Amino acid sequence: MRDTTQPxxxxxxxxAVFDLSLEGMIWSRRSLLMGLxxxxxxVLAVVxxxxxxxGTPARGLAPLDLxxxxxxxxxxxNVLPLAALFHATSxxxxxxxxxxxxxxxxxxxTRPAILAGKxxxxxxxxxxxxxxxxxxxxxxxxxxxxxxxxxxxVPDLFRDLGVMALSxxxxxxxxxxxxxxxxxxxxxxxxxxxxxxxxxxxxxxLPRLTLTTWLRSLIRHRPAEEGLSQLxxxxxxxxxxxxxxxxxxxxxLAAAAFIFTQREYVxxx
Amino acid sequence: xxxSRLVLFASMSVVVLGVLAGLGALxxxxxxxxxxxxxxxxxxxxxxxxxVMGIDAKRVVASPFWARYGSERSMRPQxxxxxxxxxxxxxxxxxxxxxxxxxxxxxxxxxxxxxxxxRFDPDRIAQTLQTSGKATLRDVGGVRxxxxxxxxxxxxxxxxxxxxxLDRRTVVLGPPDGVEATVRHRAAGESPxxxxxxxxxxxxxxxxxxxxxxxxxxxxxxxxxxxxxxPGTGGSGDMxxxxxxxxxxxxTVTADLDPEVSxxxxxxxxxxxxxxxxxxxxxxxxxxxxxxARQKPELQRLGSAISVATEANRVLxxxxxxxxxxxxxxxxxxxxxxxxxxxxSPAEEAAKPK
Numbered sequence: 001m002r003d004t005t006q007p008x009x010x011x012x013x014x015x016a017v018f019d020l021s022l023e024g025m026i027w028s029r030r031s032l033l034m035g036l037x038x039x040x041x042x043v044l045a046v047v048x049x050x051x052x053x054x055g056t057p058a059r060g061l062a063p064l065d066l067x068x069x070x071x072x073x074x075x076x077x078n079v080l081p082l083a084a085l086f087h088a089t090s091x092x093x094x095x096x097x098x099x100x101x102x103x104x105x106x107x108x109x110t111r112p113a114i115l116a117g118k119x120x121x122x123x124x125x126x127x128x129x130x131x132x133x134x135x136x137x138x139x140x141x142x143x144x145x146x147x148x149x150x151x152x153x154v155p156d157l158f159r160d161l162g163v164m165a166l167s168x169x170x171x172x173x174x175x176x177x178x179x180x181x182x183x184x185x186x187x188x189x190x191x192x193x194x195x196x197x198x199x200x201x202x203x204x205x206l207p208r209l210t211l212t213t214w215l216r217s218l219i220r221h222r223p224a225e226e227g228l229s230q231l232x233x234x235x236x237x238x239x240x241x242x243x244x245x246x247x248x249x250x251x252x253l254a255a256a257a258f259i260f261t262q263r264e265y266v267x268x269x
Numbered sequence: 270x271x272x273s274r275l276v277l278f279a280s281m282s283v284v285v286l287g288v289l290a291g292l293g294a295l296x297x298x299x300x301x302x303x304x305x306x307x308x309x310x311x312x313x314x315x316x317x318x319x320x321v322m323g324i325d326a327k328r329v330v331a332s333p334f335w336a337r338y339g340s341e342r343s344m345r346p347q348x349x350x351x352x353x354x355x356x357x358x359x360x361x362x363x364x365x366x367x368x369x370x371x372x373x374x375x376x377x378x379x380x381x382x383x384x385x386x387x388r389f390d391p392d393r394i395a396q397t398l399q400t401s402g403k404a405t406l407r408d409v410g411g412v413r414x415x416x417x418x419x420x421x422x423x424x425x426x427x428x429x430x431x432x433x434x435l436d437r438r439t440v441v442l443g444p445p446d447g448v449e450a451t452v453r454h455r456a457a458g459e460s461p462x463x464x465x466x467x468x469x470x471x472x473x474x475x476x477x478x479x480x481x482x483x484x485x486x487x488x489x490x491x492x493x494x495x496x497x498x499x500p501g502t503g504g505s506g507d508m509x510x511x512x513x514x515x516x517x518x519x520x521t522v523t524a525d526l527d528p529e530v531s532x533x534x535x536x537x538x539x540x541x542x543x544x545x546x547x548x549x550x551x552x553x554x555x556x557x558x559x560x561x562a563r564q565k566p567e568l569q570r571l572g573s574a575i576s577v578a579t580e581a582n583r584v585l586x587x588x589x590x591x592x593x594x595x596x597x598x599x600x601x602x603x604x605x606x607x608x609x610x611x612x613x614s615p616a617e618e619a620a621k622p623k
Contacts, residue, residue, distance in 0.1 A: 022273050022277075023271065023272075023273045026272075026273040026276055026277075027272065027273065062525070062527060062528050062529065062531065065531065065589065124277065127280075128276060128277055128280035128281075129280070131280070131283075131284045132280050132283035132284055132287075135283055135284055135286075135287030135288075136283065136287070138287070138291075139287065139290065145527065147294065150291075150294040151294040151295045151296070151297065151478070152476055152478025152479075153478065154291040154292070154294055154295045155295070157287075157291055158288070158291065161284075217580070222576060222578060222585060222587050234578065234579060235578050235579065235580035235581075235585065236580070236581075237580070237581050
């Protein structure tokens with residue numbers, strides 16, 4: 001018999017919140033929109049194959065170069081951080097806005113368990129869209145000129161899947177923190193993504209203050225670029241990149257859990 | 270099963286199937302070889318090899334590069350031309366891979382060993398060589414080795430080259446002592462190249478499946494000049510102060526030819542500051558080339574075609590050159606060389622009637 005004066009242990013409580021949040025998160029309009037955006041390269045890859053099959057002379061990017069561009073520029077630099085922003089900042093904000101947070105907080109579960117369950121639901125929802133899109137895009141593009149070169153590129157696919165997952169974790173942790181810290185976190189989040197993260201293109205130590213520098217150091221794709229990013233492109237060691245990203249994610253999540261635990265939510269009537 | 274679980278299951282199935290298909294493709298990839306892209310047959314090459322170069326003949330022949338420039342003799346690799354001229358083989362038809370292994374310095378004129386893997390008819394090759402009357406035959410451990418006079422890098426003299434058919438899949442061509450040693454290693458079942466751990470370590474890092482790849486170690490690069498003169502500022506053709514380039518420990522080059530020429534060069538410097546310095550020098554050259562290219566509309570894409578980055582002590586240079594750009598660069602080179610020929614020597618200029 002469970003002691004009803006004590007809250008549920010962390011793991012079962014997290015699992016319960018995860019189950020509850022997942023159902024609402026997967027079928028939300030936000031997930032649908034982000035899913036379409038994340039899966040767009042798979043559609044592009046189909047179009048590429050159709051164009052190639054129609055016998056149009058191949059001009060421009062090679063299939064694997066296009067895949068490299070999609071991974072490095074579209075997913076890692078832009079769309080996955082954006083998906084993390086819209087999902088992770090709303091983990092608690094949606095409950096506040098819908099005035100349903102009270103129902104969660106009055107259950108016998110700890111606040112860190114609520115946050116962990118919701119973060120896990122966000123991560124699973126985002127991965128459920130991003131990873132299949134990456135796999136489909138890779139195979140559609142890598143096999144565009146036959147299967148002979150696919151095997152050689154497969155290690156890159158495995159690496160890309162890992163880095164995509166890590167970028168959702170790292171940006172998700174940061175935006176979860178912003179979500180519990182700020183009342184309107186979307187604008188600061190956008191400023192961070194498309195302002196602060198541009199420091200990655202500057203010389204010296206400044207790029208190390210961005211998440212994108214560490215993330216793009218983990219992938220092997222280096223699409224040719226022009227401008228500042230070309231002049232000062234930096235690639236950090238893999239070991240350092242992994243350490244920084246894991247430590248940063250843990251710190252962001254711990255800070256978010258601490259703030260969420262301490263904060264008093266007064267719901268507007 | 271709830272709807273959300275169904276979505277998760279479907280998504281997970283796609284990822285798991287993709288990973289399994291990827292592992293299958295990796296396992297069955299024909300490019301999978303003994304060490305990186307190096308075919309197992311090439312491990313009989315000498316242990317003192319300083320650089321190894323590989324050409325995937327099948328990919329080269331299937332590429333737009335071959336369609337555009339295949340008929341031009343000067344655009345074919347030297348090892349390719351040697352195989353064509355000395356053995357009567359058609360690399361485009363008979364050869365799958367060519368491996369070139371050099372043990373000389375970067376400036377030496379010792380020809381490297383060329384090992385070709387493909388499908389060969391020993392009787393036809395023997396007949397071609399014997400009827401030409403230029404080759405002399407001798408027996409090395411039961412393997413027929415043909416010796417003949419081949420062209421030297423210096424056009425004024427010739428040098429003796431040898432060729433041996435190790436089996437129906439492997440031909441080795443090069444200096445007679447190197448070919449003979451390779452034949453003997455093969456007969457003894459030895460793999461001397463495996464002793465060269467440093468070079469094989471570099472080969473392991475090369476991505477299999479490239480049309481062309483090359484690795485060179487420190488012993489090869491140490492003989493390269495590391496000082497060059499900067500341009501003068503006076504405009505009178507005088508040279509400015511000389512500049513020291515950081516020494517490279519190793520260099521790796523990979524290239525693909527379809528649908529455009531993409532080149533990846535990784536140079537490993539002795540430390541991080543050296544890599545940064547070298548990258549800065551390369552960026553300077555790229556910037557100069559870009560500035561010059563902006564004056565010509567057909568070379569506009571040169572600026573965005575090349576990227577330079579550093580990763581600890583490594584300098585990474587990526588270039589993507591569309592064939593139209595290569596055509597423009599070749600046309601420029603031809604024009605300037607024709608201009609230089611037209612100008613002639615100062616003595617000729619003086620002799621011209623005014």
